[in-house]
Amino acid sequence: MRCEIRHTTEYHYPKPAWNSFNQVRLHPSNETRQSVRLFHLNVTPDAEITSHKDYFGAIVHHVHVHEHHRHLLIEAQAIVDTHAVTLPISTPFSELRPERGRNSEFLVPSPRVPSGRWPELFGVARPGPGDDLPEFLLELTSHLRRRFTYDPSATDVRTPLAEFAQTGHGVCQDFTHAMLGITRQLGIPARYVSGYLYSGGEMRGAEATHAWVECLIPGYGWLGYDPTNDCLALEKHIKIGHGREYSDVSPVRGTYFGGGQGTLEVAVHVYADQ
Structure with a gap:
């Protein structure tokens, strides 16, 4: 089954924030039961983005926004093919x-x-x-x-x-x-x-x-x-x-300077071609 995923995380701040740093775990894994055909991470405003694999093998993106901002958008888009698997036999x-x-x-x-x-x-x-x-x-x-x-x-x-x-x-x-x-x-x-x-x-x-x-x-x-x-x-x-x-494995977490008490909005949409 081919799945298209769009995951948006938005922060809104009453005052300018800066040096926002987020750790993002939204990249689907590649393994026997699924294959990742496409992944794209879009951040507004412009951000410095690096990545590494964590202890358990997941891809983690580090998103660093240096400039002052009152709105931060992190949008992950992916296309993933999931595959049928055989099930286990009786096991004591x-x-x-x-x-x-x-x-x-x-x-x-x-x-x-x-x-x-x-x-x-x-x-x-x-x-x-x-x-x-x-x-x-x-x-x-x-x-x-x-x-x-x-x-x-x-x-x-x-x-x-x-x-x-x-x-x-x-x-x-x-x-x-x-x-x-x-x-x-x-x-x-x-x-x-x-x-x-x-x-x-x-x-x-x-x-x-x-x-x-x-x-x-x-x-x-x-x-x-x-x-x-x-x-x-x-x-x-x-x-x-x-x-x-x-x-x-928390999806998005981070810190920032300034900004005041921000608000968070998250939306996930998954579409599939069966």
């Missing part, structure tokens, strides 16, 4: 044992996914060594979708996972952090994915960057699960990058 939990040491960074606690008895807190029964891992992960994805309510007004990027567990209302990053907490406590290496979603009107989270989980299946590799929409992350999911949690 016991096969995870040798993978844990090689993927420990996706098992340890992090600020937004701290240690805790998340399986019990979220009502998930702990599987046995002979249980099927892919089947369990699909059931977990469905369980979280049923248990929680998607509510864009309920949380923000600072909301603790424990608060989401208590209120039961949140957005895709909350669903994703919840699944990460559960899987990591069960010894399943899992990572946070940031990207885009072509919804066609039937899925939640397409109005901004979306988030889902990738779990390691021994003998297969990483497979995406979207607990917000109770589905696998396949052709309609366009990946930007992955990390331990939201902080590792």
